[in-house]
Amino acid sequence: MQLLNGGGGDVIASQALRYVNESTWEALVERHRGKGCDALAALARALLDGKKSLHSMFGRLWAVLGRPRIEQLFAQELVSRVPLPFGHEIAVAARGLQAAGIFICSADGAAMQDCACLRDLLVNEGQAQFENLLQGALQNWSELPARMHDATAAPGLR
Template sequence: MRCWQHKHAPVARPKRSTTRRRASSGARSIGQRRTTVRRTPNRNSRGNATRRSRAGRKPTEPRDRSYDRLTPAKQERVDSAIQFCADAVTDGWQEAVAGRAADYASSETFRKLIRARRRRHCKALAEVAKLILAAKAKAHELLGVLGGGVLSLFGLGDLAKRFARELIEHIPLPLDAKAIAAARGVQVTGVLLCLLNGEDLRRCQCFIDLALEQSKTAVKKIMTTAMEDWTQLAWFGAKA
């Protein structure tokens, strides 16, 4: 209807019904909400990205804490042996010892040790040497150490045992002396692997065992003897 004060104004548009207006406004609000809704990120997307980034990284081994667990007196003993043997374990020493190890062990086994050069190899070799020295007087125990699953917890025990077994088979000595020479050869090989890998000898379990068992003079003699004939390593038996 026309307003009485605006008689000449055009006829107003018919009012839209309340129900229709509410329906249209509701539809419009729903449409607006649909346009403004944001997709929530997947909770696993961040974790997946983290795992992908970690997967591309080179795996690192945990730092060896064997030296840190030693008493100050034992740490001083290891440090003194390292300083005393520093002029012996040069590049020429590494090349000569690698040649001697290849003479007594198969090329495949030694090549696998050199190729990986993990610190776990040194720990496994150190454990093998301890077990050989402990069982050297009894042939059946020695064969059990090298043939059983004693070192399965080290992950690479099979390779370390295979290397020690080949040394025992090829070093031409009686069993008792052969066991000592093989144990020292295993320890020297552990030192070689750590040096080739650029490790500090304070983190080399094989060198730590030698330094704590032998005098620093004897440790240096073992290192120099390893450059020549490994049968001479039988002179360096275990000491209390």
């Protein structure tokens, strides 16, 4: 977590302030002081899982309409590779929540193995994605999903 200790935490906070007002950020950090980031991790995961579910739902629509199996397969593959409206924005919000949660845990001096955002990211996406998130969190957050080769993105669009 030396990335956050060497001034990286300040950069992450300034990135967060590009999206929320200062009083909101300060209230979030204060509210979670000593409590960890479980709620942020749960919300981020719900957003990412919801994005995956949307792709899946559109593919299954063909089955409901009684289309032949090959049409269903074609539709599922096509929809899984086509970006859905607001998909990028959902991923930005989720990755921002994860970055903020990791910042909060680190700034709080918590044992990082107890950080729910960090744990969720490592379990669901691995060490490389964690490193990409931290590097990206020091830059423009709107680029986080692309930087991370977003795990919820369609396979052909990474």
